Amino acid sequence: MDLRTTFLSWPVVRQLTGDDPLGRGRAAQSAHTAALVPRTSTADRVVDSVCPYCAVGCGQKVYVKDERVIQIEGDPSSPVSRGRLCPKGSASEQLVNSPGRATRVRYRKPFATDWQDLDLETAVDMIVERIVDTRKRTWQDIDANGHKTRRTLGIASLGGATLDNEENYLIKKLFTALGAIQVENQARI
């Protein structure tokens, strides 16, 4: 580095030569500070989203850099929320990036005392087998009164209020085709 430049950028020198003799403002600003920009402005893209917490449905803007969410904040265009977010909505970035978030499939064998690893594909295959077995064992063509039921009461599901409509649609559609009727969600709770 040019020694002269280095010397001239020494804040003491800038104090003596500039408009900030007391060294409390411009003279004290570092090069790093002067170069600051909000990380939102260097995002690769901004994606329209909706807050995943309550049902007010606040608009969110999701800022992505290097395929990672770097910031989530309110969408000022939303006529619902006008860019504002509550503490939970404001914590959305931590929700998706939290180090405590579970990102690996875990499997607990019957009677086991701890989790073990399992790959996703195997897990889905095993779940398929469980469904087929349980359905076979618990299938009910008719009820005690001889009325047609064509169902299983052996498989139940709970959840959906935090899920997308499209997801719920597939859940209801698949379970209904399987004859599983105990499909429920938070709306009952």
Add this chain to the structure above:
Amino acid sequence: MAECHPVGFQWVMEAKARGAKVIHIDPRFTRTSAVADSYVPIRAGSDIAFLGGIVKYILDNDKYFKDYVVAYTNASFLVGEGFVDSEDLGGLFSGYDEEKGSYDMSSWAYDGVDEEPAGGAGHHLGSGGPSLDPSNIKRDETLQHPRTVFQVLKRHYARYTPEMVEEICGVPPELFHEVCEAVTANSGRERTTCWVYSVGWTHHSVGVQYIRGSAIIQLLLGNMGRPGGGILALRGHASIQGSTDIPTLFNILPGYLPMPKAGDPDTFDDYLDTIRTPEQKGFWAEAESYVVSLLKAWWGDAATKGNDWCFDYLPRITGDHGTYQTAIDMNDDKVEGYFLLGQNPAVGSAHGKLQRLGMSHLKWLVVRDLNMIESATFWKDGPEIATGELKTEEIGTEVFFLPAAAHTEKSGSFTQTQRMLQWHHKAVDPPGDCTSELEFFFLLGKKLKERLADSVLERDLPLQRLTWDYSVDEKGEPSAADVLREINGRHLSGDKSGQPLSAYTEMKPDGSTAGGCWIYTGVYADDVNQAARRKPGQEQDWVATEWGWAWPANRRQLYNRASADPDGKPWSERKAYLSWDADQGKWVGPDVPDFVVDKPPSYRPPKGAAGADGLAGDDPFIMQADGKGWLYAPSGLLDGPMPVHYEPHESPVRNALHPQQASPTREVYKRQDNLSNPSGDDPGSDVFPYVFTTYRLTEHHTAGGMSRWLPYLSELQPEFFCEVSPEHARERGLEHLGWATIITARSAIEARVLVTERVVPLTMGGRTIHQVGLPYHWGVGADAVVSGDSANDLFGLTLDPNVHIQESKAASCDIQPGRRPTGPALLRLVEEYRSRAGITVETGNTLKTVKP
């Protein structure tokens, strides 16, 4: 509202700044109360008395909006002669069957409609209410006939005096009067009042009747269908509205079509008859089109007229298969496999112990969540492990934990609390093994179809023939937009074959249309994802109809025909919304009319006209079988045509109005694992002298799955606490920041003590009632940033018969200073309380308490 929906509350603050008066009625002084003009502390579980008192005030003082009431409600309809009010039967309506614990509703019908409607009630209905042929109903528009709904209502609420309100609710008469004045003064032609509620009203054994109570007030005051009016349900999950519209609920199919129930006969036509009668008014009359389109969407070409559109592929229900019944069935080893999809019942459902024990009976459990929630780890760190009720090595449940994708990692739509669908776009790929439910269920369906492709069993046909061919991207993820297109529906034949439907009115019963959820039809109109519209609010008028898409038909306010008078003119300039433009021959206004757009106010249906044609030009309640707002529900509700004050299932208070203590139709479960505290003045009720209620805090989200794992939210409310008044603290020796143990017949939990003047001891009937407030966000586990005992462990299971929702906003308890015992000693403490109170499985579970 400020507490749980802070951003929505900006509009309340905005209204307040413009002079609106905000009244907060709640057992608990919340952040809403802090900025409200008035706060009304009320005993948890007593709201119907309060609402009934307002109804009485309105009727006694002629404060109702007469023109509106006569034209738009069933006030003038005559109730049949067989009807006997609860006032005359000690708290029971006519038709009560003690054996079944339910009503025969035929005596509640209008005069002229002489039989019980075919539709039944409660969970057997979709949202259309019961079908009904309105053509013969007798009416008296002077409202003077003693059997008019108006007069019936007046008599029904005659005893709901301010003094009675005070005795039941603990609200002083002057404060109650202030509310009555404010609500009525702010209603009428020039002004409207809005009621806002949340689960504080639904979590009761009479929850539906709570809402009905406010509906009666709003109809009497002319506040329905008008700007600034209405009853706003503030829902607590991003798409809990959507998960009801496209239900993951046992009793309905998409669009509130009922699930078929087993029975004889059980044909497609029988099924249709339960939804609609061909003679009825309104859009439910077209239900056949909606059902056929749904079946076509699901089974495609396999669904033909000849096979009743595969109607038989639908499984049948035989009663309550709700989540609580299911949890009980788990305990009885009737359920083998359980999917938890973003849900944490070990903490978030009532009677946590029953939930966790139930799960320990499963053969297999699939938990899909963002975090390692307590429902996934109950087998190793649940409270029952600590008490010795469960041993990890003895729990045979096989558990699959599958990490889920977050909202930023998938595209899809949420339906928010005002029925508006909003699309969120995928921003990044999910990390690690995380997958969306869409991807998981798509994959599961594909694999199941492959697995059973060669099956020749009849039961596998619905799966084999299920349409399941959504387009996938290069990573194999199915297209959510494709699914939304299917939900929207399309033409299957004719010129427009393959094109999306633009409105549910295009649906046909002849198999020429398909559509997965009729009320969502239009969301993909013009092959455009209308839910993804984001025209900035600043560039639109205040209704902002070009942001997202609201069902049905992008209407932002339901029943908005009622915003104009019977002649189609706004009730007032100040409250103008929709009006009839005679020159254009249509309804105009900032919103999509919730009415046949070109039907003039003067239209009167010809005799025998049904469906939409059967609606008169002044029938604003277009989904009701008679086109009117119901002050009195002649059918459809299992627990009565009008709300009656009953005490909660567990209450330290005797019902001041009726010998009938609690709802005679509430669903009780007499089981050793679901014991109840003695209630009212039953022996032993003094062992549980306090009321407790549960709620949320701004800083957390429900059972904590999306908040207790986040340091930023956890640090704001790190510990489970109970809120008690200084007086109560003195009475029980509770110390601020110390510990308290709260005990019911089910369990005992511990909480830090927050002594606060925000909790108000209530004086009622000369007696002081203390209430304990409990936020329910914490659970016992090892993975969250913060954990603690779960308030929901205190509740037992008692349900509203209409919707099978648990009573978890009011119950009785004891509270003692200090921490609870641990290990088996905890069970002994609960046992000691049970024996002191003399609790058996029968305790508190007698439905009829009126003595003959």
Add this chain to the structure above:
Amino acid sequence: MTYDPATASGWVDAPARKGFFTDTSVCIGCKACEVACKEWNAVPDDGMSFLGSSYDNTGALGASTWRHVAFIEQKKPVDLGMPSTARPGADGDGRADFRWLMESDVCKHCTHAACLDVCPTGSLFRTEFGTVVVQDEICNGCGYCVPACPFGVIDRRIGEKDTPKVGVAQKCTLCYDRIGEGLEPACAKACPTKSIQFGDLDELRERAQSRVDVLHAAGVHDAKLYGESEGDGVGGMGAFFLLLDEPEVYGLPPDPVVTTKDLPAMWKKAGLAALTLLAGAVAAFAGSGS
């Protein structure tokens, strides 16, 4: 002419001074400001301690809390039209008045900022917006700014080695990076009820005064501004407040004065003392011969 701290600190053609107006009369205590601030500025959590100070478990501003929402439960004579209520059955006469105050506290960005004055490294500096900002990579953690602040705002961050910016003084930057690009600070943007308003200080002061007028007209005589006056001990605050009670109720100093106001006098005394010492030393040798 108004004293402009940016111009006085060497900024030529400085933009209008920016600040916060926090109107506690519309605060609902949701703490969105606390979280939004932490998210944007990557401020670590400040510990999981249950303080039970009403709903405040944050306690105070500090190195890892740049916005702090105070909650005050109090009995108070009722003001007409105010958020207040009867509390039946509480007292002998059956009624007492009660209210719940909430206030989102933040760095005041003083016109005369002691933290900035005493900073020996120039880490704390006055920006062109008139705000006071810590330059993390400059600060050596001397900690002098901490006792200098008359509001107890700034603090040195403590924590494990891997804690970001540990050992360095930290406080609100008024989102220096954001406002540089015309964005609102994170807290103000999130605030659901716009209790926190960001903008040009002059305009905010006008807005605040008219809000006070409105409240006074509505009978809320307690409403008063705190920190808006240039005549106060810190020359006016860049972040000022509308309060409904005395400042100390919210944990704010009632009459803060920038400590450096007395600095010239202190230097004089120190000089005199130094001379005294010198004279004493000379005297100690004088007269003793060699």
Add this chain to the structure above:
Amino acid sequence: MSPRGRRRDEFQMVPDAHFTSYYGRPVVKAAPWTADIPAYLFLGGLAGGSSLLAAGAQATGRDSLRRTSRLGALVGISLSMAALVHDLGKPARFANMLRVAKPTSPMSVGTWVLTAYGPMAGLAGVAELRPFLPRSLRDGAVGRLLGAAGTPAGALAALAAPAVASYTAVLLSDTATPSWHEAHRELPFVFVGSAAAAAGGLGLLGASLHDAGPARRLAVGGALLELAAEHRMEQSMGLAAEPLRAGTPGRFMRASKALTAFGAVTAAVLGGRSRVAAGLAGAALMAGSACTRFGVFEAGQESARDPKYTVVPQRERLNARLGS
């Protein structure tokens, strides 16, 4: 008097005083400083005073006093700098202190003063080590340079020394810490008195009876100044004087007064005659000086932790201004 009655809510944990606060929490923050800082105050004062004594001793040919004082200054300033750096949150960034020169910052001013003083005092101190160097070094260029540099360095150090001894008072007073700020009128005199007493005490300890006269006089004078100034300070501080009398700081201050008075009297009466008495007096004065620094430091910290000391005077001031 107090603006408002005391909070009586049973769960409000407000200390026993008539004022309002937020749950009894501090309004201002206590400095995040540990014992490093009072130690620095003491050692800096000791060094400053010693440099003055050393220069005088040099000028008047009191070798043992010169040697003791120069070495005292060297050790004092070295340890004090070590304490200062140790107390930083980011010690590696100590040099950033030289980025700016800020008259508004006593610490910045102090840094520049120390920058001038430290090397000189150090050089003078190291010069005293010349006799202990190996012969080759002692007689080599380095040794000769040291020998030559000692005197001018010592003189320059002595010029800066009064500032070193007094600026630390401003360092403390230029804060919002009530018991520091309110002391700002007298604290410089307390601190220079304390410095003189400590340096004189060291001289009494280390120098021969023959050489120690000026040290004795400086010590006695410093002690008297310290005691008088401290007394006056407590009178002028109002409520903020309270922490100086209570608890840990109170104990320090009482010890300081006793030790200083004892040291001064002993030095004055017996210091010129008995080596033991001189040593005892010197040690007492040094200990007294250290107690003063710790006492003042801790009193300030206490005053910051209790909102009373911030709120009550401000409220009184405000009420007086508002005429209520």
